[in-house]
Amino acid sequence: MEVQTGKADRISVLIVEDDAPTRQRIADGLSDASAFDVSQAGTLAETHRLLAAGYPNVLLTDLQLPDGHGMDLIREVRQRSQATEIMVISILGDEESVISAILLGANGYLLKDALLADIADTVRDLMRGHSPISASIARFIVKRTQGAKDPAARSDLNTAKLTAREIDILWGIAKGFSYSDIADYLGISRQTVPGYIKNIYRKLEVNTRGEAVFEAVQQGLIKL
């Protein structure tokens, strides 16, 4: 299905979050009406009604919803609309929620208590192809690349496709180096680093069409 294009160059954003104050807070972060076309939903059913009219440029979704799980929504949207950028709204930014979402097709995460200014920046960056990543997420991924040679440590996190450079970038992020430091160190342009992150996410995505994948993915993660 075609991505619903907002009026003019506005970015259409759908926020799916059951906690009204939090939802409103994120909407406040995107309050610049000339840049964002925001719609909100508090349940999955509501979301589906809105999606029937077309898929947004950006989907921001919470995981715990009153009538279902955000992971199922991420998988569904990823399968139906490749062009939609998906971010998971995470309370803690922990790898369980974020990596599971990435495996199912999300492009990044947004902390629920993120600064209002940061919310808009994150969405804009995402539209430019720059996926956000945290040090703990990067750490989680590179630690799995180390254990990948051990077949007993197989998990749903398939790091085999990552290149040495991508792994270097992840190490740099995990240790708190800035994108500029990493770019200098690896001899690449600072501007390309966020693009690498998006690529890494794409490579980690699992192509599963089965039901209840969320649980399976999480179990795989816990297995280390």
Added chain:
Amino acid sequence: MGWGIARLQGKMARMLAYLALQLAIIGLCLLARQVSPPLPPAALKLQGVELQDDTGQFHPVTLPDFRPVPVEPLGVAVYRVTFERTPSQDLTPWAIFVPRFTTSLELSVNGVVIHDTRRNVLNRRPERNISAMATIPAKLLQDGKNELTLRLLIWGPLSGYLDSVYAGPEAQLAPVHERRTLLFETLPLLMIAGQATLGGILGMIWLSRRNDHSYGLLALAMLIGFAQYLVSMPAPPQTLGLVGAAVVAQAPLILHFIVRFIGRQPSPWLLLTFLPPIAIAMAGFLGRHDFLRSIFLPLGPPAIGVCIILVCLLLGRAALQGNRNALILGMAFSVMLGCALSDILTFTRIIPGERLFIGWLGYWGVLMVIGSWLTWRFVQALNDADSFADRLVRQVTQAEEKLRANFAREEERARAVALSLERTRLMRDLHDGLGGQLVSIVALSERSGDTTNSIGDAARAALRDLRLVIDAMEEIDGDLMLALGSWRERISGQLRAHRMNLGWSVRTPGGLPVYPGLRPRHVIQLIRLLDEAVTNAIKHSSATTVTITIETLADESGVSRGHIRVDDNGHGFSPETEPLTTSGQGRGLLNMKKRAALCGVALSISSQSTGTSVALTLPDDFPEAFQAS
């Protein structure tokens, strides 16, 4: 076709070379036999020896003299010779010396018996090359003519023999006799004793390892040879039969040993070679010397001969097929064959010279060589077994260590999985409950228009701490930089919220050393300490920039230590004017000191009007137990 012939020629050439080698060895043995043993000066040799005939008359005879094998068990030949002693020599003791005779000798001077070789039981055998020497008592010796009578006692199976007779000063004769005794009496005794010992050892080896019969066969041959050596003669026919059987039986034993030694199974037909010794032993029990002799002569020597021929053929064939053991044994056997051939030629008087038998010496020598070789091989096998056992022990130890390491790793992994599960459970709990509520508080505080935003800040701080707890619970394998990476993100958001800048400077490539002892509890304490430093800067310093500096520096003693510093560009504070216990900042400082002490971190805080600096010097490694503050 031509190829076949060439191969045949090659085989022929090899066979000829082998035969030539063996013949050369036999020839060398015969040549060695020609080396004469020591003899006294020829001037002392007595001339004019006379032999008594059946009527009692003496007739001149030339030495060496041979007497036929007697019909009776014991034959006697009496020789007489006179020798002169000049009076000037009356002070030097004189002696009689007979280098070689068969079988026994009784010496009398002027009618008085002075020596009888039968007194030494071991010497009463025709094949021993003994010499006889007797000192003449001074009172017996007269000036001028003295008469020496030699009674040669002869018993089968060899003919009687008297080589030559010497008389003269003892000093000239004794060294010759001593050297001959060493050569022909002591040496054989040593060899037979050694053979008995070696036979005993091989026998014990065989008794405890019955699967290798070659040891048993050789041991039996050696022990039989030793036993028959001790039998004295003359002896009743029963004993002689057993001795003959023992002598002959060694040949088939050695034959069977050789067959097994070169790795073949002996054919049952070879057992026939044991029949002649059995027949000889049985003939002896009939109790007649002449019957035993008539059985022994046609059965014994031919049986030995057949065995020798079979051994030579077997060894030759095996050696030509490339069996190295057979080649060495073949040469050893040729030595033995050469010695035996020399005996036959001596006995049949085909080669001249003294009647010295070396066959037994050659045989014993070869047996000793083979026996030592077998013993050495056995010891080698033991060594091999030992080193094999050692290797096994080593491998088992290695496997055990590996297993233990695996087990430890598995335990470690199980612990990690348990921690991870616990962390996941905690994460879900926090997501579902506390975390969501804190986020709601943040959202509500912002909407309520709280100007100081203290409620929101508190809720955010609580969220940050939740993230720290979750974050610290993941294993980072001692790499503190990984924990600092997450911390950087958290404080960068916090500082941005207060419109402050974050400077982040890692001065050493790689940042900090790896701390094997680093545990989640250390990480939490350290990060909280750093958090408090940053929070103090935000709340109290009015700074615009907080700079974090991370580096590894060598201290005075050369040990690399990690350093973390939090600097702000605020107005600073004075520890003296701000009592540590009352104000919020003071309590914060006290907390920081406690946390630093728990982790073994050296904390130094300095403040002036241009800013505050909190410097942490990390320990060598983090303490297993928290240190008392």
